[in-house]
Amino acid sequence: MLxxxxxxxxxxxxxxxxxFKFMEDFLELMNVLGNIExxxxxxxxxxxxFFPRVELGFQPQRTSILTDFILSDGESLSVAVENSTRxxxxxxxxxxxxxxxxxxxxxxxxxxxxxGIDHVGINLPWFASNVHTQIFQLRKKLSxxxxxxRFPTGEPWDFIIPExxxxxxxxxxxxxxxxxxxxxxxxxxxxxxSP
Numbered sequence: 001m002l003x004x005x006x007x008x009x010x011x012x013x014x015x016x017x018x019x020f021k022f023m024e025d026f027l028e029l030m031n032v033l034g035n036i037e038x039x040x041x042x043x044x045x046x047x048x049x050f051f052p053r054v055e056l057g058f059q060p061q062r063t064s065i066l067t068d069f070i071l072s073d074g075e076s077l078s079v080a081v082e083n084s085t086r087x088x089x090x091x092x093x094x095x096x097x098x099x100x101x102x103x104x105x106x107x108x109x110x111x112x113x114x115x116g117i118d119h120v121g122i123n124l125p126w127f128a129s130n131v132h133t134q135i136f137q138l139r140k141k142l143s144x145x146x147x148x149x150r151f152p153t154g155e156p157w158d159f160i161i162p163e164x165x166x167x168x169x170x171x172x173x174x175x176x177x178x179x180x181x182x183x184x185x186x187x188x189x190x191x192x193x194s195p
Contacts, residue, residue: 006075
């Protein structure tokens with residue numbers, strides 16, 4: 001089997017530390033689910049050989065949310081999490097934000113205890129009519145270094161599946177165990193077409 005010299009090693013989400021109480025409450029809530037060091041929450045991997053790793057950090061110098069895709073050779077691709085298209089698409093669902101205190105209260109009052117995270121999704125959304133230039137460039141670059149996929153039923157978001165760094169992204173099909181596809185009726189994912 002071929003090995004990759006360079007692979008997607010880490011996805012880092014950088015949040016602004018503009019609300020100290022939110023940061024402290026969030027890190028306290030998540031403490032049982034991962035490792036926290038210097039205001040950075042690192043998710044444990046189900047397998048020590050799986051990449052990319054995922055971490056979320058609070059940084060006082062940031063005023064926006066950034067996501068960094070860090071390659072094993074040190075190269076970093078960063079994308080601001082913002083609506084740069086100036087297009088707005090209303091959700092068909094009604095959402096209400098919940099404070100960390102509210103979530104903690106709900107968990108405490110229901111005797112539910114957080115013990116682990118099943119999986120984490122990092123979606124790279126795009127509008128069905130057109131792919132934003134930054135997402136297109138990210139797709140083109142990252143698909144060389146990880147298992148980067150387009151959603152098989154056509155929804156407008158891309159995603160990355162963790163895998164060992166010895167898996168070559170050039171494989172045409174990736175078989176997913178049925179337990180991993182529990183919310184879907186598909187058992188195979190196609191690799192993205194060349195951008």
